[in-house]
Amino acid sequence: MTVYKASAGSGKTFTLAAQYISIVMYEALTRGNYKAFEHIVAMTFTVKATKEMKDRILSYLYDLSQGRNDKSFMGFKQKLSELLLLQYDKMHNNQDRNIYNHKAGKTDSDIVVKTDIMAEETQEKVRMCAREILKAILNNYARFNVTTIDSFFQSVLQGVLYELGMPAEQQLLLDETDIHNKSVDRMVNNLCDDAEGRAILNPILDFAKDSLEENKSGWDIRKELKKAANKLGEEVYKFHAEAIEKESGDGKYDELRKRLYAKRAEIRSEVEIRCGSMMQRALEKKAGSKSPISVIGTAARDMQKLVWKGPNKTIQKVLDGEISGDGIYHDFIDLYKLYVDKSRLLNTIQIVLPHLYTITLLTNIERNMRDIQRENMQMLLSSANMLLRDLLSGDARSFVYSKVGPRLEHLLIDEFQDTSQMQWNNLEPLVEELRSEDKHSVIVGDIKQSIYRFRNGKWKLLSDVADRDGFVSLSDNFRSTRAVVETNNELFPRLASEMDGILEENGYGSNYLSPVYEKNVEVHQNVNKEGGNVRFYMYSKKGGEEAEERLRIDFCEQIKAIRRQISESGKSGSIAILVRTKDEGERVLEWLQGDEELRGVSVETEDSYQLGASETLQVLVAMLRYVEEGDKCKREKSIYGQYIEDVLGEEVRNELEDSREYWLSHPLYEMNDRLIKHFGLGQRGENEYVEKYLSCLKAYLMSEISTAYNLKSLLEKWDTVMCELKVNKTPDKDALTLMTIHKSKGLAFDYVLVPLFDSTMNKEIRSKTTLLWDTQTLADDEDGLKDMLQTVSVLSVSSERGKTSQSLWSEPYKEEVRLRFMDALNSVYVAFTRAKEAYYCWCAYSPEPKTTDTDSIGTPMLKALSRIGMEKEEREGGEIVFTSERELVEVVKEKESYVERLNITDNAKRHPIVAPMYTGEETLPIEIVNSNKALQLFRDVQNDTEEIWEQKNYIESGLIYHSLFENLMTLNDEDVQKAIDKYRLNNELDARHEMTFRRFVEAARSHKVLQEVFSKDAQTLTEASFIVTTEEGVETLRPDRVVLTGGRAIVTDYKFSSYKNLMLNDEKHTEQRRKYYEQLTKYVEMTQRFYKIPAEGWLWFLRDNELINVTKLNK
Amino acid sequence: METFLSKVAGRLTEEFGNDMHKVIVVFPNKRIGLFLNKALAKNNGGEPLLAPQYRTIDELFESYSDKVVADPVTTVCMTYQAYVEAGLSYTMPLDDFYGWGELMVRDFNEIDQQLVPADQLFQNAKDIEEIDTRFFPDTFDSKTESVLNQFRGTEYAKKQLKRWLELWTKMPLIYHRLNELLASARVESGFALAYKGALQREVIEQGKVVAKEGYRYVFVGFNVLTETEKALMEALKDVAMFINDDAEEDNRPEISIIQATTDIQQAEYVHTWIEENMRNGRIREDRLTHTAVVLADEGLLLPVISSFPPIKTNITMGYPMAQTPLLSYINSLRAKFNEEMPDGMTEEYLQYVIDSLRERMHEGPADRQMPYFYHLMDEALARALFETDKLLQNIRTGQLSSIQGLTLPLVQRILVRMLACHSIAFHGEPAQGLQVMGVLETRSLDFDNLLVLSANEGVLPKNERAKSMIPYVVRQHYHLADEEKKVMIYSNNFFRLFRRAKHIDIVYSMYNASGEAEESRFIRQMLALKDWDVRYSKLVPSASVPVERDQQAFAKTGDIVEQMITKTLSPSALNTYMNCPRSYYYSQVKGLKKEEDISEDLQINQIGELFHKAAELFYSRYGDKAITAEMLDNDKTVEIEKATQGAFDELIYGKKPELETTPGFLLVVRGVLNELMLRLVEMDKKVTPFRIFSLEKEYYCDVDIDGKRLRIGGRIDRVDLLSDNKLRIVDYKAGSKEKSEKAAYSSLGELCNMDVYKQCQHYQVQLLFYSYVLHRIYPDKQVEPALCFPLSSREQGYYPRVRYVGKDGKLADIGTYEVVREDFEAQFESLLRDEIYKEGRSFVSPWDKEREREESFYEKADSTRCRYCDFRSLCGIGKAKEY
Structure with missing residues (x-):
């Protein structure tokens, strides 16, 4: 397995595509197998990335198949060649594993000859193979498995739904929010005030009071509940969902509440009694108010404050044993120790108690959620992942996979740092299996770009895999200019170590960020990108409104300068302003609006095209x-x-x-x-x-x-x-883009501005929240509190620096702080690496920083900047500007790493077709075929008398009799029965209709001409179609029956309307008559033309049993 | 270029002359006959000829069988019966099974159509699991189970595997039993049933295929065949002729690949495409049939119809029933039925649907202005009635009468699904006019000009995941590749169009409803595997100039001012004005109102109302007694509860009694209301003893505005008479602490300054407004305004009062009104005189000012006062965003 650590802009998609192609190419070149792609799954994180990956793979294959050989394609071929050689080596097992660190064994001519695709003599074969592979993929596209992780597991799940006892048409839901909301609504709507309902109502009331108190959004409890429901999406909840449900149902949480109250009272009284007696003793000593004894007496009054704020000099001396002599000092030290010890417990209880109802609430919401899913035959993808876990981790795995598709042999996973534990649980067994079989898999990721922890992304997975298997760094930067790359290279290790310093000083552990940033930032320069500019504006927090104003002006001026530069160069350039939150975005907008020149520039925000x-x-x-x-x-x-x-x-x-x-x-x-x-x-x-x-x-x-x-x-x-929803609009070229850093991931802009850097990053670190924590992570204690808490699996805990850091949960808390630091630093990394040409950053710093200040990134930033050799300029008001500018060397850029034929988007841009909306009101004159008379039938079904039935439905009946007569060969009884049977073969036949039919046959027997028509000797055509070309076009004529007998043709048409009516001489019926005659005459003429014998035409009115010889009439 | 069908016509004439009535032409689909007739006529020089008979291959099969194909519902239900009879240890209810039943039938169909030895296949499917768990083949032995667990994964996984194993063990039983059940069922006419595959298999295996005497068979345009089809053709081969369209033609059409943003843009492009091509002569009025618009996504039919220019057209697809309002109506009947007949059973439900539909029918024709919709509804109604009735009969007395487990929800689902499959045909002469059709309908046809829409992956070809219960490996082994075959047919059919066409324009969308969309694999194939010249284009919207909206002047004319003065000015009206004169104009002058409806979902203002009412009820009990702390303490629990109950009775249940039985969210509101009341009482304890001076009483006074008399005033929540004889104006705010803080941030001099008016300032202004009125009424009494936030009552140092920012920049208490009276009166009266009632001014919205400055960022208004404004849409502000 190969693990790539791919820094921003290092050509990740390129590498993955090359890996993919190397696998299929190897099979093709060595074994003539073009279908290796069926056994590969490549996973990306977004649908967009999936499409990009597909485009890339197909385009490279196409270029190979076309024998493309120009310079810019050589980079790819070179890479592919290396990878193929590696595979060859691996197969022949004659190279050591760390081949990547060497210059891929190019001197070994023996190997080169075998498969080197760069060689002249292999060109034809490469082309042919590429073409065959391309064909194979495109002809079996469903097996071209480039997919998101989610849809991969979705397809796996589909394969085992029956075994899971689920309906077949289960709909998978990706978005949890919607169903959370529905669940909350349902829970709330179904509240009731009986004994059972109280169990749900009470926690909601607790919650309501709390949120009113904290006043998140006033009265909108529902909204608050919906927000709280998001916790259901956290993996720690999902992993324990079953246990939680059970514990909650068993009343464990209520029980815990009582026990915690009791415990708290117990501890408090124990400590308070001792504090009280300490105060009493100190008082009795009647020492002077400044004397150590009085000081400790006062301290005992509020031990919590003492522990929290730390001892003052006098007390420190007492604690250190420098002040002694009286037994009371010794007792005070004991009390202090006891208090510290007990305060851990009290803190623990304190951070747990107020949120106990949360879990009950969540289980209730979840229950509603399950019901809703069940009713609508829906399933959350995350629940599906949980269900799959057990199936995919045991021996059943290969069974499951063999059900859904061809055997999996290779996995390629992109953006691995964003993988969640739950996804990994399902993937890992597969990865392990492939590893043990020595199949080639590839994982690509970058811890530095992991900023989706809030979506359960877990970068530790990547670092674990990399630690175990080793990794390859993709070290060329293809995106940014020299100034940007070099500054980042220097800045990030420095900043990481400064931030580590803060963590260490505050007891949160050491050397946490540096390993990630030191090892990985060895980004080399891409020679095509000289020049560039980076600038930091550091302004003092003490500067007040003036500094703020300067910031605004600097910011606006910088944008103007960039815009001037762009317009002077005559090229286009994208400018992005990156912020952390929407609120900050609004602030930035206000600045822009306040500027004369920038006011008119359009700004594209995430909401622009709503x-x-x-x-x-x-x-x-x-x-x-x-x-x-x-x-x-x-x-x-x-x-x-x-x-x-x-x-x-x-x-x-x-x-x-x-x-x-x-x-x-x-x-x-x-x-x-x-x-x-x-x-x-x-x-x-x-x-x-x-x-x-x-x-x-x-x-x-x-x-x-x-x-x-x-x-x-x-x-x-x-x-x-x-x-x-947003319109998918191509952005305005001149517009400024304003977006959050999270959204910017994966994008690149020519110029990037980060105007509110410090507040941005601080928010990442500081935000106070309640977290769900696994009780297994509690530290030991001697008072049995841990055991008490572990009667439940998960608790909602408020995470605050004071209490939480000094509780049984101090370790998870410290880890949380470290992770937040990582999140913050990663956000910085993502922001600064978006820039292609240049980036600019504004950051406040505190001129007199405190070491205990863990909240501000300004301090480490300033330190880091001062130490990396950027040009420094101190301005008035405490503003410091750091600049790094590289000289621009014009280099002709080679664009397009693959040829254009497959690149529709770029090609299409050049030929716009203006497509206005249709504005005419007159549209297609369409009519609905009024074929179905069933309505008529239903309409009159109430007054269903024999007569009406007959009258209204003669058309339907007509159809039935038509087909009965079609099957009728002669008028003898046997044939009549045959016709009826034949009709029944395909249709139901009403007894009434059968009777009528027999009546009609009886009637026919009385007519000589009909005897002829239904005679055995005649050559009969029933319901045959004549085709004839007329002035109106091609006409199809279908006389009911044509018989050839005695040298002439008889054409018969059946009519089920009333003969008597037809013979009326009013306008309507005359017209009707004319039509009938005309039609039959047409039939007759055509029959004559076709058979070239004389023909006569008859109309048979069955209901009245009247025959008309139309031919005679015409004469 | 000679079309395929004219070739066919040539061959037919050559072979059979002009009398083909004993020739049976078998097509993949039936309507091709119409086009072939046309070709034949042309071929025959216009002379009459006797056309051949046309059959689909399925019809041909059926003609050899004494069975009929059962409808899908019956087949699935019978499968269920077979499944139940198989006696599995785990049996799903029919509700859950239904989809599986469909899959099984689909698999059975495929197995039979491919003439696969069914029992052997079932055995293999069972085995694949056992092969993989080769260590412990006997999974049913309970003794070894515990040992197995460690090897076989969890208990859970084991359970699933067992299900699988058992199912496939029993699958032969189910398969054979289903066939038996169908065969023993009799439709009214006495015929037995079968599913399609079984029928075909039987016909083949029993050698029933015989040529009709004197008839000849012609198979036209088949390419990918099932085994039964092959066998059928084999059996008839002596009297049959086969005409396939697989010769490569050396045709180079002009091809364009066109990118669109949305699918609607594609649909809208149709008229441009037609007009453009008529202009350049590619589409000729007299050769409209040679042009086709092909819809890969049938859902695009309505949009295409809606923007189709009025030319002669033939639409081969029908109007999808699913998109008629009727289906939505039938769907809505579900809920209604469940409500009206909570214990209703399936038959009653179907009858209910029929009755409802009939009733609707008797409502008579809708608007005759729209015969199109009228007929559409008519047809849909008829179809729905017919199908529903059929289903009902089937359940009552037909094949379904013996099926257990047809629950109400299932039948509801089945009905809607069944109806949704239908479409309603358009009127049209098939072989005339410009053709609009689906991809499969182009089979065997050729066109000069083609516009293919929705050429997106997943649409062209249709994305049907290989839906089957048979494991992939087993399918591979038996060459069951239904999906691949479908794609092949699709693909053949699609690329066949290129052989004779002159111009092909293929459009796809870059985005679909769920985001990024991919171009069809066919496009990729075309580009990567064929060296055809291709033109690339992109649809861009026409650059029409936005219509400038007439900004109306909201000027304050003399008439309007007159009208304003006749109305009493209340603090809330004043606040509306201060916030935004425009919204004052809309609400007070124009009298626009948002429709209100009381629902369980209480609005924020309703909650406030409840609180006011509860407080009123609580304090009214004391009359004019002096209220002491003890009294309040005593009444804290029971009386508060009573007061809240009273408030609910009056404001909620009084208006909507049914809410009492389904309290839901109201319970939360009540809980919180009690809490608020408790806090109010706690707070009031601090000012005891006091007497209630008035509760919810209206106070008014008159003010002269330029010689006109204006009446101002309003209802004051509560006025207390304190022990020092002061009047204390209490105004409750059920809202939040944050607001109580914000409420204090204006300075005295800015209270009535509209330019700096802030969101929460009206609290201050309102209280002073009341003080102003009360002072006018009781000039000799001291007045103390108290803004009361019960929610904040437990904060340290909280006390109900009115605060403002003093000259020194610090917050100061107003204390008694007297302190600020002069300042306020001057400001207030000037506000009335010089601003609100000033003729000639206009009703300017602060939004106007913001909009003047920025064009693109509409959202900003949300964060400020426009967010909850009822009239926001009138100013062109979108919906409030949630943060």
């Missing part, structure tokens, strides 16, 4: 609401009506008012579409919004079939989901 921001859609939605509202709201009071009037004018409102009914009778899609067209909403310059909206509407209509959708639920959907 559908809700489109006025066109707003007015459309207002129309929908106005229509839906009906008369519920008095016309003149309707806000929506007013809005429509404001935007489109009074006439539109009036028109809509008058046509509510009309619009309401449209199906939903048409209602929207036609409102848009009718009121010209597609011509307002917001087509992208309108189209996106209609797309969502279409998806909504398709997906909500199973639930009743209607206008009201559509509007709800708009409010809750649709209005926040």
Whole structure:
């Protein structure tokens, strides 16, 4: 297995694609097997990355198959060649494992000859193999397994649903939030006030009071509950879900609550009694107020404060034994020790008690969640992962995999640092198996870019694997300029060690961040990228408003300078402003708005292209609401009506008012579409919004079939989901991008600005939260508190520096702090490595830093910067600017690592087709075939008399009799029965119809001409089609029966309408008659033309048993 | 270029002359006949000829059998019966089984159509698990189980494996029993049932395929065949002719690959494409049939129809029933039925649906203005009635009458699913006009111009994960590759179109509903494996100029001011004005109102209302008695509970009695309300003894504005008479601590300054407003305004009062009104005179000012006062964001 540690911009996708191709190519070159790809699974983290990976692999293969040989492709071929040689070596086992550290064995001519794809003589074979592989992949694309981890396990799960006892059409849900919300709603709606209900109601009330007290969002308890429900998504909860449920059901948490209260009282009274007596004793000594005895007496009054703040000089001396003589000092030391010891316990109880109800709450929400999933045949992907775990870890694994697809032999995993424990639990056995079989797998990741801990990402997994198996560093940076790369190379190890220093000084452990940053930042320069610029503006926290103002000005000036630079160079350049939170984004926006020049520059934020921001859609939605509202709201009071009037004018409102009914009778899609067209909403310059909206509407209509959708639920959907969806718009070239660091991962910009660096990073470190902790991580104690707490599996714990760090949970707390430091530093890394050309950073520092200050990154930043040899300039007001600028050397860039044929997106850009929305109201004149008369049937089923039945349904009956007669050869009884049987073969036959049919046959026997028509000797055509070309085009004619007999043809058509009526001489019936005759005449003429014999035509009115010889009539 | 069908026509005429009525042409799908007829006619020079008969291959099979293909519901239900009879140790309820039943039937179908020895396959499927756990083949031996555990993974995994093993052990039983059950069932006409595969297999294995005397068979356009199909053709080969379309043609169409952003953009492109191609002569009015719009995603039909220009068109696909309002209506009946007949059974449900549909039908025609929709609904209704009735009959007396486990939810699901499969045909002359069709419908047809939409991976070809219960390895072994075959058929069919076309435009979307979308593998194949010239394009929206909206002047005319003055000015109206004159205009002048509805989901203001009511009820009990601390202590529990109950009775249950039985969230509200009341009482204890001077009483006074009399005032929550004879104005705020803090941040001089007016400032202004009124009424009494946040009552040093930022920048208590009276009166009266009631000013929203400054960032308004404004949409502000 190969583990790559890939720093930002080091060509990760390139490497993975090369690895992938090397595996399939090796098989192809050595064994002529082009289908090795079926046994590879490549996993990425996002759908987007999946597509990129596919594009890359296919493009490289294509280039190989085309024998591409230009310089920029050589890099890839070189890489591939190395990898192939490595595989060859491995197969032949004659190289040592650390080959990567050598210059891949190129001198060994023996090997080169075998498979070196660079060699002239192998070119043809390489081309052929690449082509065959490409063919194999494209012809069996479903087995081209480049997928997200989630969808990989999804497909595995699909294979074992039966065994899990689940319905087959289980729908997997990726997003947990939605179902959390529904569960909370359901829980709350079903609350009741009986004994049983109290068990749920009470924790909610506790929760409600708490959140009111902390005042997160006032009265909106539901919202707070929904936020709290997010904890269900944490793995520590999921891993223990079953146990928690049981413990909660068994009342363990309630029991624990009582025991903790008792314990607290017990400890308190024990300590307080001793403190009290200590105070008493000190008082009795009647010493002077400044004397040590009085000091310890006062201290005993509030031991908690003493322990928390640390002893003052006098007390320290007492504790150190420097002040002694009186027994009271000795006792004080004992008391102090006792207190320290007990305060650990008290703290532990203190951080647990207020949140005990949380777990009960969570289990209740979870129960509702399960019910909802069950009812809707849905399953959360994370639950699915839990279910799979047991199946995939035992011997059943190979069984499971063999069920779903070809044998897995190679795994390629990207962004491994973001893998969660749960995913890894399911993957690891497979990885291990492949490893033991010595199959080649590849893991790529970068701890430094792990910033998704809040989504359960666990970088430790990567470091464990790398520690065990060794790793290869991808050390070339292809993204950034020299200035950016070199600064980062120097800065990060330094900053890591400074931050480590803070951790160490505060007792949180040592040497935590440095190993990650020292080993990995050996990024080499990519020669194509000289030049560049990095600048840090450090301003003093003491600078007050002035400093703040300077920051704003510096920031705006910097942007202007970059924009000038870009426009002077005549090229385009992207500028990104990175922040930590949305709030900060708003602050930055205010700055920009405050600047004369920048005010006019458009800023693209994460919300920029939201559908809700489109006025066109707003007015459309207002129309929908106005229509839906009906008369519920008095016309003149309707806000929506007013809005429509404001935007489109009074006439539109009036028109809509008058046509509510009309619009309401449209199906939903048409209602929207036609409102848009009718009121010209597609011509307002917001087509992208309108189209996106209609797309969502279409998806909504398709997906909500199973639930009743209607206008009201559509509007709800708009409010809750649709209005926040975004238009997929190509960003404006001149715009500034404003986004959070988390969102920026995986992207690159020419210029990056990080304006609120310190507050940004500090938030990462400081945020006070409650965490779910496994009780197994508790430290030992002598008072049995640990045992008491371990009667349950998981507790919700408030994590705060004071209490938590001095509790039985101090170790997990320290680990949490360390992890936060890592998160913070990683965010910095991600932010600074987004820059291609240059980056700029603004950071406040404290001029007189305290060593205990773990909250500020300004201090370590300043120290780090001062030590890495950047150019330093001190400005007034305590501002310090560090700059690192490299000279620009023009180098011709070689773009395009693969050829263009497969790159649709870039090609397509060059040929835009302007596609306006259809604005005409006249659309396709479509009609619904009114074929089904069933409605008629149902409509009259109440007054179902024989007569009406017959009358109304002569058409249906006509069809039945037609096919009966079609099967009827002659009029004798045997053939009649045959016809009836044959009909029954495919249809049901009503007894009434059978009787009628027999009656018709009887009638036929009385006509001579019909005897001829149904005679054995005649050559008969039933329901045959004549095709003839007429002026109108091709016409198909289907006379009911044509017989050739006695040198002539007889054409017969059956009619089931009333003969008597037809013979009436009113206008309608005359016309009808004319049509009948005309049609039959056509038949006759055609028969004559076709058979070239004379023909006659007959109309047979079965109901009245009348025959008309139309041919005679015509004459 | 000669089309495939004209070739076929040529061959047929050559072979059979012009009388083909004894020729049976077998196609993959039936409607091709219409097109072939046309080709035949053309071939025959317009002279009449007798057309051949057309059959699909399935019809041909059925004609050889004395069985009929059972409908899917019956087949699955019978599979369930067989499954139950097999006696597995774990049997799913039919609800859960239904999907598995479908899969089993699908597998059985495939096994039979491929003529695979079924029993052997089942044995192998069972074995694969055993092979893998070769160490302990006997998994059912309970004695060894504990030993096994350590080797076989967890107990859990074992249980699953056992299920699997057992199922496949019993699978032969299920398979054969299903066939028996179907064969012994009789439809009314007396025929036995079978599923499709079994029927075909039987026909083949029993050698029933015989040529009809005197008839000849022609198989046209088949490429990928099942074993039964092959056998059928083999049996008829002496009297059959085979015409396949697999010759490579040396045709080089002009191909474009076009990128779209959304699928709607694709649909919208259709009209541009047609117009453009008509203009450049590719599409000719007289040759419309030679052009086709191919929809890989059938869901795109409605959007395409909606933006199709009015030209002669034939749509081969029907209007999907699933997208008619009728299906949604039927769906909505589910909930209604469950509500109206909580104990209702399946038959009652179906009857209920039928009755409801009938009732709807009797409502008569909708708007005759729209015959299209009218007919659509008509047809949908008829179809639904028909199908529902059929299902009901089947359950009552038909094949399903013996099936156990057809629960109500399952039947509801089945019904909707069944109906959703239907589509309603459009009227059209099939062989005329521009063609709109699905991919499979293009089989055997050829076109000059093609527009293929939704050429996305997962859509073209359709993404149907290999759905089967048979393990992959076993499938491989028996060459069961249903999915691959489907893809092959799809692929053949798609690339066949390139052989004779002149222009092909293929459009795909870069995004779908769930995010990034991938181009179809067919596009990739085309680019990577074929050296065709391809043009790449991208659809961009037309650059239309945004319509400038007429910004209306919200000027304060004399009339409006008159109108304003006739109304009493309350503190909340004042606050509305201070916050945003525009919203004052909308609510007070125009009288716009948001529709209110009381639901269990209480709104924030309703909770406040409840609290006010509870406090009123609680204190009204004391009359004008002096209230002491002891009294309050005594009443803390029971009386508070009573007061909250009273508030609920009056404000909630009084209006919606049914909520009493389903309290839900209200219970939480009550709990919290009690807590709030408790805190209020605790707080009030500190000012005892006091008397209640008034509760929820309205106070008014008049003010002169430029000679006009304005009435101001409002309802004051509570006025206390303190022991020092002061009047204490108590105003409850059920809201948050944060707000109580923020409420104090204005300085005295800025209280009535609209430009600096802050969100929480109205608390201060409101209290002073009341003080102003009360002072006018009782000029000789001291007035003390008390802003009361019960939520904050337990904070250290909290005391209900009104604060402001003093001249020194520090917070100061107002104490008695007297202290600020002069300042406030001057400001307040000037506000009324010079701003609010000033003619000629306008109702400017602070939003306007912000909007002036920034164009792109709409969200900002959310963080401030617009967030909860009812009229936000009138200003063009989107929905409030959640943070």
